[in-house]
Amino acid sequence: xxxxxxxxxxxxxxxxxxxxxxxxxxxGLMILVALVLPFVLDDQWLSLLAICAATAxxxxxLGLVTGYAGQVSLGHAFxxxxxxxxxxxxxxxxxxxxxxxxxxxMLIWLPAAGLVALVAxxxxxxxxxxxxxxxxxxxxxxxxxxxxxxxxxxSDVTGGLGVGRPPATLDVAGYHVGVTDSVGxxxxxxxxxxxxxxxxxxxxxxxxxxxxxxxxxxAIRDRDIAAGVIGxxxxxxxxxxxxxxxxxxxxxxxxxYPLIGFIEPGSFNLGMSVLYVAMVLIxxxxxxxxxxxxxxxxxLLPTLTRQLMPLLPFISExxxxxxxxxxxxxxxxxxxxxxxxxxxxxxxxxIWIRIRSYWKSWPFSY
Numbered sequence: 001x002x003x004x005x006x007x008x009x010x011x012x013x014x015x016x017x018x019x020x021x022x023x024x025x026x027x028g029l030m031i032l033v034a035l036v037l038p039f040v041l042d043d044q045w046l047s048l049l050a051i052c053a054a055t056a057x058x059x060x061x062l063g064l065v066t067g068y069a070g071q072v073s074l075g076h077a078f079x080x081x082x083x084x085x086x087x088x089x090x091x092x093x094x095x096x097x098x099x100x101x102x103x104x105x106m107l108i109w110l111p112a113a114g115l116v117a118l119v120a121x122x123x124x125x126x127x128x129x130x131x132x133x134x135x136x137x138x139x140x141x142x143x144x145x146x147x148x149x150x151x152x153x154x155s156d157v158t159g160g161l162g163v164g165r166p167p168a169t170l171d172v173a174g175y176h177v178g179v180t181d182s183v184g185x186x187x188x189x190x191x192x193x194x195x196x197x198x199x200x201x202x203x204x205x206x207x208x209x210x211x212x213x214x215x216x217x218x219a220i221r222d223r224d225i226a227a228g229v230i231g232x233x234x235x236x237x238x239x240x241x242x243x244x245x246x247x248x249x250x251x252x253x254x255x256x257y258p259l260i261g262f263i264e265p266g267s268f269n270l271g272m273s274v275l276y277v278a279m280v281l282i283x284x285x286x287x288x289x290x291x292x293x294x295x296x297x298x299x300l301l302p303t304l305t306r307q308l309m310p311l312l313p314f315i316s317e318x319x320x321x322x323x324x325x326x327x328x329x330x331x332x333x334x335x336x337x338x339x340x341x342x343x344x345x346x347x348x349x350x351i352w353i354r355i356r357s358y359w360k361s362w363p364f365s366y
Contacts, residue, residue, distance in 0.1 A: 017206065022356070034195055043187035047259065048303060050187070053194035054255040056295035057201045059279040060288060061248025066277070067285035068209060069241035070221025072133065075124070075140030076249055076276045078147035081268035082120050083113035083250025084167070084257050085157055091168040099156050104171040110254050117250025118243050125239040132224070144270050151265035158265040167257035190259060197255065198292070201248065206288045208244070217241055218286075278333055282340050284349025293348045301332065 018024045038046060058080055065071050090109040092100020103109055124143065128136055151158045159165035170190060184192075208214050216237045219227035228234050257263045275298060283294020344350045 017203075017210070038184070038188045038191055043185050046185075046187040046191040048300065050190045050194040051256065051259050052296045052299040053191075053198040054252055054259060055279075055299050056198055056292045057255065058249050058252030059276055059283070059291040059295035060201060060205050061245040061252065062276045063280045063283075063285065063288065063291035064205060064208070064217070064248070065241045065245035067280055067287065067291070068214060068221060069217040069238065070132075070224070071128065071238060071241060072137045073128075073140045073242075073245070074137050074270065074273045074277070075143035075147075076245075077268045077270070077272035078140075078143040079117045079120060079246040079249035080253035080256075080272065081147055081151055081265075082246075083117045083253035084263055084268075085151070086116045086250065087113040087168040087254035088165055088257070088263055089157055091171075092165070096166075098159050098165045104169050106168070106170060106172045109168055110251060113254035114247040114251040117253075118247040121242040121246025122239060124246075125242040126235075128242055129235045129238040141270065141273075144268070144273055148266070148269055151268055159263070160265065165263050167261065167263050168254060170258050194255065194259070201251070202288055202292060205248075209288065213237065213240060221286075275333070278337050282336055282347050284347035287349045290347050290349035297348065298333075305332065 018027060037049065041049075058076065062073065062076050065073055087109045089099050090101050090103045090112055092098060092102070094100050094102045124140075127139060131139055152160065170193065172193070209217070216227070216232050219230075219232050220234060220237060224234060279294035279298045280291055281294070282297060283292065284290025340347050346353065
């Protein structure tokens, strides 16, 4: 109803994708800004935004299993690594020093990377569905430890620790995205491609959240025992949550490393998993838009930190007692997570809700 955005008179109205005029206008404005950015920003920023979009796909996957289904997972980096090396092997040079099949078409290696990660998620799910909370987090943390060892030692696939291998190539149905031509630069085309894929994955996740499966996820998150009593099949839906999350992680990993340019097996560690958890928490657990906002915020934070450091009066390059850039970023991650958990548990999405509610009720905003 008009001026009552949270009042719905039917289930169809409540479950609608863009069920208010404010949502329609905001989504339209964001699409318009995204379309204009390639003509405003230089290639360096477009490349960074493409990485943000690919990272956001992985954050959406973790948001489904953690934010919606309430299953705390610290093993996201493991599934990202599986997707990355699956894509690299499928698209790799058959005559190279590492295993490769020469299938460069992204329409083949991208879904294949997601499916291999999905199978890995299904294999892990029976163990994870018997646990919850801290115990589940420890089990998924073990996946990262196992994955680090496998990625470091399986040199035929990964190239070995400290050596790595070239990633997959962004080749869509014979059209090589990494080539600069009259259509646009390679960074512009990579940005367009990642933006389109992010929209597709986000819409799929949003529709899943509105479906019977999504409602089962939220029931398990809010009170799993009660959900089981009313007929929700807990093992089944927890397995589905892990499988879909793993698929998103595999696709994100397959997309990230062609953009970055090199695959380092040691990068799929606990630190990567914690970063993705931070994206979900800072963006807003249980929301697709929050996961996307958190991914963009965390990915852009190092660049913003580097630009702000010269403006800080207490930082000097010659001082040995001032923390370096990496230490400063690590401190910021910790402070942000603690700050959001204490003052705004709903993250950036919650801040947006506060701002929206303030202006909708103005001048009686008290």
